Amino acid sequence: MDQHLKDPGFDSEAARKRKAYMLELFGYQAPKYDLHDDIIGMGIHRRWVKDVLKVIGHFKQGKEKLKMLDLACGTGFVTFNTTRHFPDIEIDAFDLVPEMVGVAKKRQAKSFSDRKIDFWVGDSEVPYGENKYDVITTCFAFRNFANKNLAAKNVYAALKPGGMFIIQDMTKPEKQPLRGLYLFALKYMLPVAGKILGTAKGSPRYLYNSVMLLPKNTDIARILTDNGFADVWHRYQSGGMGTVVVGYKK
């Protein structure tokens, strides 16, 4: 299929460097990741995850049992929010960074041991099955994948026919003055907050860079259509600071 945006390649130096950086950054941040998210994000991610839950709830209507994958699950923010709202959904969840998965597993053992959730360490760019899932989510993570087409292809293969893929991520507002104000805050104010909180060296800079790296909201939708997804739609969150993009496997 003709691709709108090119991947650097699984074995490329760019992909290897990106993954090494992810391992270092999130390996360091894992123990404080949830706390820092709450403080730095000022709770906005909690509002945004509700949009994801709404899409899942709508999809779930009239369906018996759903199996979901939370891709790049981190410490399980979306996994646990989903199981809280929809206790009957069976969830698989994986992430590249063992320390993040470690935090998620501890939390599961403490508060969600009665739920069907399976966490493991894995790479979104390596295939993880065919026709297995009704829903796949990836939140605050798509921008981190070096090979976005490859990640989308793996999702497509892993979904059952009729299955739904939800990408939620931080994006760049397209309209001024919000765009300017937001990028200014990310570039200049976030590093100050990061210093106070003691986040990993360079991590606030990472957030700015990763948002800048992200294709335009509409281009994320194009990645999905380029890789076989149908009926793709997207919805802005908070004026475009976040976006939810949804596509279906027919």
Ligand SMILES: C[S@@+](CC[C@H](N)C(=O)[O-])C[C@H]1O[C@@H](n2cnc3c(N)ncnc32)[C@H](O)[C@@H]1O
């Ligand atoms: C900002 S965190 C978001 C975590 C979680 N989804 C959430 O909503 O809190 C981004 C996550 O993407 C993961 N990640 C980055 N590249 C990945 C890859 N190639 N495969 C799987 N996970 C990846 C990182 O390890 C990190 O945990």
